[in-house]
Amino acid sequence: MNNKTLNMLDAGQNARVIQVKGKGPSRRRLLEMGMLPGVGLSVTKKAPLGDPVDFKLKGYNLSLRKQEAQMVVVEVTGGVK
Amino acid sequence: MAEKIKVAVAGNPNVGKTTIFNALTGARQKIGNWPGVTVEKKEGTKKHKGHVLEIVDLPGTYSLSAYSADEVVARDYIIDEKPDVVVQVLDSTNLERNLYLTSQLLEMGTNLVLALNMSDRAEMRGDDIDIPRLESLLGVSAIKTVANEGGGIEALLDSIVSKTESNPPKPHEIGYGKTVEEKICALEDILGNDTELTKHYPARWMAVKLLEGDENVLSKLSSSNIEGKVQNYLSGFDNEEYEVEMADKRYEFIGALLPQVCTTCAEDVSPSDMVDKVVTNKYLGIPIFLSLMWGMFELTFALGTPFMGLIGKFFGWLGGAVAANIESAWLASLLGDGIIAGVCSVLLFVPNIFILFFAIALLENSGYMARAAFIMDKLMYKMGLQGKSFIPMLMGFGCSVPAIMATRTLEDEKDRLITMLVTPFMSCGARLPVYILLAGTFFGREAGSVIFGLYVLGILVAILSAKLFRTFIAKGQPSPFIMELPPYTRPSLVNSLLYMWNQGYLYLKKVGTVIIGGVMLVWVLAYFPQGVEYGSAESLIGSLGQLIEPLVAPLGFDWKIAVALIFGVVAKEIVVGSLGTLYGTGGGESLSPALLADPSFSPAIALGLMVFTLLYVPCFGAVAVIKKETGSWKWMFFQAAYSTAVAWVLALVTVLVANLVL
Numbered sequence: 052m053n054n055k056t057l058n059m060l061d062a063g064q065n066a067r068v069i070q071v072k073g074k075g076p077s078r079r080r081l082l083e084m085g086m087l088p089g090v091g092l093s094v095t096k097k098a099p100l101g102d103p104v105d106f107k108l109k110g111y112n113l114s115l116r117k118q119e120a121q122m123v124v125v126e127v128t129g130g131v132k
Numbered sequence: 133m134a135e136k137i138k139v140a141v142a143g144n145p146n147v148g149k150t151t152i153f154n155a156l157t158g159a160r161q162k163i164g165n166w167p168g169v170t171v172e173k174k175e176g177t178k179k180h181k182g183h184v185l186e187i188v189d190l191p192g193t194y195s196l197s198a199y200s201a202d203e204v205v206a207r208d209y210i211i212d213e214k215p216d217v218v219v220q221v222l223d224s225t226n227l228e229r230n231l232y233l234t235s236q237l238l239e240m241g242t243n244l245v246l247a248l249n250m251s252d253r254a255e256m257r258g259d260d261i262d263i264p265r266l267e268s269l270l271g272v273s274a275i276k277t278v279a280n281e282g283g284g285i286e287a288l289l290d291s292i293v294s295k296t297e298s299n300p301p302k303p304h305e306i307g308y309g310k311t312v313e314e315k316i317c318a319l320e321d322i323l324g325n326d327t328e329l330t331k332h333y334p335a336r337w338m339a340v341k342l343l344e345g346d347e348n349v350l351s352k353l354s355s356s357n358i359e360g361k362v363q364n365y366l367s368g369f370d371n372e373e374y375e376v377e378m379a380d381k382r383y384e385f386i387g388a389l390l391p392q393v394c395t396t397c398a399e400d401v402s403p404s405d406m407v408d409k410v411v412t413n414k415y416l417g418i419p420i421f422l423s424l425m426w427g428m429f430e431l432t433f434a435l436g437t438p439f440m441g442l443i444g445k446f447f448g449w450l451g452g453a454v455a456a457n458i459e460s461a462w463l464a465s466l467l468g469d470g471i472i473a474g475v476c477s478v479l480l481f482v483p484n485i486f487i488l489f490f491a492i493a494l495l496e497n498s499g500y501m502a503r504a505a506f507i508m509d510k511l512m513y514k515m516g517l518q519g520k521s522f523i524p525m526l527m528g529f530g531c532s533v534p535a536i537m538a539t540r541t542l543e544d545e546k547d548r549l550i551t552m553l554v555t556p557f558m559s560c561g562a563r564l565p566v567y568i569l570l571a572g573t574f575f576g577r578e579a580g581s582v583i584f585g586l587y588v589l590g591i592l593v594a595i596l597s598a599k600l601f602r603t604f605i606a607k608g609q610p611s612p613f614i615m616e617l618p619p620y621t622r623p624s625l626v627n628s629l630l631y632m633w634n635q636g637y638l639y640l641k642k643v644g645t646v647i648i649g650g651v652m653l654v655w656v657l658a659y660f661p662q663g664v665e666y667g668s669a670e671s672l673i674g675s676l677g678q679l680i681e682p683l684v685a686p687l688g689f690d691w692k693i694a695v696a697l698i699f700g701v702v703a704k705e706i707v708v709g710s711l712g713t714l715y716g717t718g719g720g721e722s723l724s725p726a727l728l729a730d731p732s733f734s735p736a737i738a739l740g741l742m743v744f745t746l747l748y749v750p751c752f753g754a755v756a757v758i759k760k761e762t763g764s765w766k767w768m769f770f771q772a773a774y775s776t777a778v779a780w781v782l783a784l785v786t787v788l789v790a791n792l793v794l
């Protein structure tokens with residue numbers, strides 16, 4: 052299927068959020084920052100050492116460690132691989 | 133009597149809160165800590181049209197649910213202190229996410245004034261925000277501001293004052309959808325039984341917060357007889373299930389509002405993204421980061437060291453003048469070796485602290501600091517820390533005092549504590565003279581490698597200690613990395629200078645006294661009993677050295693070294709000077725031959741002494757700063773005891789191994 056978690060994406064890819072898994076404060080923080088089902092985002096860049104990864108959503112840049120990115124299930128909608 | 137108005141400045145991080153706060157209060161600021169936590173508290177006052185505004189700069193928050201110590205502070209202040217007016221500063225170029233906090237403030241029924249900041253940028257990219265419309269839809273006052281140029285500040289002041297004259301607004305209601313609303317209603321019913329409580333806090337708001345699992349609100353029930361009922365009701369389901377819906381509805385509310393007030397020309401790539409293509413580039417990112425760090429380090433210590441030299445010279449001259457002109461020997465010594473030396477060791481750090489904090493302010497305000505954390509995070513995470521810990525630890529190579537203060541840029545308390553506790557292991561500049569003397573004397577051509585090895589040892593001890601502390605005392609993972617990379621901005625000079633001044637002043641006020649106290653104590657020990665030579669075997673410190681000699685004897689240290697180490701707590705470079713005194717040579721050239729001639733000294737012992745000097749209790753300055761920044765004697769004593777224990781063990785190992793090898 053097309054469903055992946057955010058940590059699996061490459062720079063330049065676009066995706067739409069399907070679900071934020073997990074529990075606790077990190078999940079709530081992600082939701083409050085706008086990482087909600089239906090929201091579109093793109094991967095702007097990875098840190099030089101490959102982690103964390105920076106995303107653009109709702110017009111701003113949000114960086115997540117891969118560990119946190121793993122909580123977000125997305126569907127890839129396009130963009131360059 | 134002028135009427136006092138309590139004003140809180142709230143908002144997301146990096147939207148210009150501090151700039152607004154500075155513009156509102158000018159230099160009339162008071163910096164301290166919020167009680168019980170290491171989060172910085174800034175207060176100031178402003179007279180405006182016969183009113184006295186008491187303004188607090190709250191830490192940045194994305195929402196009012198408690199996530200980090202910063203957010204707890206901001207949320208508790210708004211809930212418990214009930215400021216007369218809350219000014220929420222918003223980044224006009226990113227209204228959607230900023231309005232999330234607004235929606236929560238509205239739900240609370242706070243008396244809200246919105247400062248739509250960065251409106252210069254919004255206008256530049258062609259945004260058109262309909263202020264009257266926004267005001268009427270939300271029932272708040274809104275002012276466009278350009279804080280770094282002072283734009284809109286007068287209007288903001290007017291608006292704050294007139295806000296207190298109108299009636300407080302009714303709390304705003306956001307519809308959360310059927311399932312959640314049922315729960316809210318049920319909770320409201322229970323809460324309604326305690327009229328005392330609902331008089332202070334709106335019932336619906338409390339119900340929403342309880343559903344969100346807010347501990348502050350829950351604790352408000354502890355004295356109420358309905359607490360059991362509420363707990364009972366809440367335990368009937370898993371409230372985390374509703375998190376998505378609640379966040380979603382708030383964004384839906386914002387989504388419905390925005391198109392009515394704002395037309396935006398959507399941008400594909402912002403200028404910041406272009407800059408980041410270079411600055412966080414896979415190949416260039418780390419070199420750029422390291423050059424900037426190197427630049428900051430050079431600036432701080434290359435520019436600061438001549439000033440340190442001047443300060444040292446001045447006080448040296450002053451001490452000499454005092455000694456020459458005061459008849460009474462004890463008074464001369466008290467003034468010269470005690471008070472003047474004490475004041476000198478306080479002021480010695482001031483140039484470094486000022487320059488470093490100016491540089492940090494520039495990096496922080498420009499938006500680069502967030503990138504630095506982004507770039508270094510993976511490496512630091514492996515050590516049990518996070519990206520932002522890198523800068524303080526690097527600064528530790530210069531001087532632990534400003535480095536420990538630089539941990540203020542870390543939001544998470546545990547991350548910050550661990551960083552503070554391990555930073556003194558980074559070998560600071562004051563230890564270098566000790567290495568130069570001992571390595572130079574005993575290792576000749578190998579001196580460079582020995583010194584390099586000491587630096588590496590310091591780093592290794594810092595890394596392992598961080599791992600250890602993360603496992604045993606500040607348990608858990610480093611804080612999750614969910615961080616905004618704010619747009620780059622031109623840092624404001626006024627902001628940066630104020631920041632620098634505030635930090636420097638804080639150091640003088642809070643840390644200075646502890647350092648002087650420590651230096652005075654050592655003076656008393658070295659001077660008495662009356663009539664003995666200062667710091668000699670017969671003085672109290674000499675006796676103390678002989679007393680603790682058995683403790684350091686396993687390391688091969690005699691009482692002279694013990695005394696030098698006690699002096700070294702004043703400042704590590706004093707180890708050299710006091711060895712000079714004890715060997716009767718002064719600190720100059722003749723000390724080396726004297727050490728070589730002493731049969732109780734050997735290369736192995738010199739190595740052990742260098743390892744010990746590197747690791748044992750940091751100087752009074754660093755210790756005092758740990759006390760100040762952690763707000764607790766406990767952590768200060770812990771750091772002192774832990775580092776001395778580590779020093780003892782590793783020095784012992786060093787001496788034993790060196791005896792075999794050398």
Ligand SMILES: Nc1nc2c(ncn2[C@@H]2O[C@H](COP(=O)(O)OP(=O)(O)O)[C@@H](O)[C@H]2O)c(=O)[nH]1
Nearest residue numbers: 146147148149150151250278279280497623624
């Ligand atoms: N272009 C622009 N920059 C601003 C404005 N207000 C603040 N800044 C800059 O934004 C950066 C962050 O400001 P600061 O007050 O530290 O934000 P805080 O984290 O909310 O306290 C600083 O470099 C300011 O100079 C504004 O209205 N326009």
Ligand SMILES: [Mg+2]
Nearest residue numbers: 146149150151
């Ligand atoms: Mg600020």
